[in-house]
Amino acid sequence: MQYAFLEQMLINSIKEVQIKLGYEKEAIRFYYPEKALFKIVKISGESKEEIKEFMEGFKEYTKDKLGRLKITRNQERFCFEIPAEGVEYVYKNVEDNGFLREFIQAVEKPHATLDDILSVFGRFSDGRIICEKTNQEECDYIIFFEDASFDYYRYYLKFHENHVTYHRFLLEEAVEMGL
Structure with missing residues (x-):
C-alpha cells in the first residue's frame, strides 16, 4: 500500500496552498481523478471492497498528522477533506524546501x-x-x-x-x- 506517498502528496498540496495564499486554520479539500489515484497508490480499483479497505487504512495511517480525514467519491474522482487540525499540523511541522x-x-x-x-x-x-x-x-x-x-x-x-x-x-x- 502506498499510504506514505499519498500522505506526502496531500502534505505537498497543503504546503502549496499555504505558500500561495497564506495559512488559515480551516479545512481544505483536494480532488483526484480515480484512475490516476489508483495508479498512484497501486491498487486496481476494480473491487469496492479493495477501495474501501485502502481508504480506511489510509485514514488510520494519517490520523496522527492530518487528523480525521473525510474521503468521498463522486462520479470519477475522490475528494480528500483535511480538517483544520491537519492543515495546522502541516503549517507548524513541515518546512518547505525552498x-x-x-x-x-x-x-x-x-x-x-x-x-x-x-x-x-x-x-x-x-x-x-x-x-x-x-x-x-x-x-x-x-x-x-x-x-x-x-x-x-x-x-x-x-x-x-x-x-x-x-x-x-x-x-x-x-x-x-x-x-
Whole structure:
C-alpha cells in the first residue's frame, strides 16, 4: 500500500496552498481523478471492497498528522477533506524546501520569462531539468526534474501576455487527464 506517498502528496498540496495564499486554520479539500489515484497508490480499483479497505487504512495511517480525514467519491474522482487540525499540523511541522516558494514567486512575477523559471529549477537541481515545448492549447511548456527524488511533479506552464499560469501534476494524473 502506498499510504506514505499519498500522505506526502496531500502534505505537498497543503504546503502549496499555504505558500500561495497564506495559512488559515480551516479545512481544505483536494480532488483526484480515480484512475490516476489508483495508479498512484497501486491498487486496481476494480473491487469496492479493495477501495474501501485502502481508504480506511489510509485514514488510520494519517490520523496522527492530518487528523480525521473525510474521503468521498463522486462520479470519477475522490475528494480528500483535511480538517483544520491537519492543515495546522502541516503549517507548524513541515518546512518547505525552498523550491516551490521560489517557483511560485517566479511565476507570479509580472512578465516572467521561461528563463526566469528555468533558473529556479537550476538552483535546485544537481542533474538535468527537462523542459518540453508543447502544442497544447492549455500549456506551452512542461518542466520537471529528471531525478524525481527531489520533486516528482511536472509543471505545466502557460505564458500569457503579461503573466504565467501553472498547474502541477504527477505523471499519472497528467496521463489520465490527457495532458
